């Protein structure tokens with residue numbers, strides 16, 4: 001309970017400096033809250049099997065039986081969740097969102113939609129959205145919000161994936177490319193972790209180089225440090241013209257545990273909390289990747305580790 005109170009105060013402080021985010025944040029956080037209450041995570045195979053399941057680069061949710069289980073659970077829960085979202089008092093949404101939700105309430109063949117999302121099958125997602133006359137971005141947004149809530153918390157933990165030795169540039173749980181990165185203090189300097197926008201898993205990755213194309217040539221990497229946002233920087237790759245928002249540590253630490261975990265990382269792990277930095281990057285012609293709103297070719301071919 002105290003933890004939630006602390007988090008609330010932290011968000012309030014953040015909104016003071018970023019007033020334009022308050023509306024977006026309001027419904028995004030309410031959405032998270034409603035889904036957390038409404039959904040129980042699906043049963044994953046025993047944790048002792050995860051290392052073996054992922055050793056050839058196939059993320060957990062790309063295993064057919066688990067994918068079937070989570071997409072079936074999502075499809076089964078979807079009508080109930082949508083009607084809860086529509087009647088939630090905490091959730092004040094823009095009208096377009098509300099209309100999209102109404103359109104999704106009686107979605108036929110929902111399991112196909114969730115399976116297409118899991119497979120990152122952009123062509124199917126587009127055609128399913130058209131068939132059901134639902135904006136594609138809404139389908140992606142709410143679809144992933146539900147899938148993410150069905151993934152057990154223990155699977156999202158960076159230290160677990162560190163122990164299991166996952167070092168690829170896509171999510172070990174669902175297979176999506178990262179949406180942003182966080183640097184964490186470790187015994188020897190700082191280590192880089194990538195964050196999934198779909199299921200919110202965090203996993204370790206090489207400290208330098210491009211997390212999208214694997215470019216290691218530092219001459220072709222540059223760092224943009226936006227004014228007034230010292231917690232975040234943009235790692236730009238001139239090879240593939242992408243950027244990766246990277247959280248480099250915050251001012252706010254829990255005063256009771258000054259050496260404890262960096263609590264403001266919780267804010268910055270939300271992609272939408274720094275949308276203003278995306279605008280800045282896109283003004284410079286850089287390409288965003290990894291957001292659930294965007295179509296993106298899957299990267300989880302069981303190929304070589306980058």
Ligand SMILES: [Zn+2]
Nearest residue numbers: 171174196199
């Ligand atoms: Zn994921």
Ligand SMILES: [Zn+2]
Nearest residue numbers: 210213237240
């Ligand atoms: Zn690159």
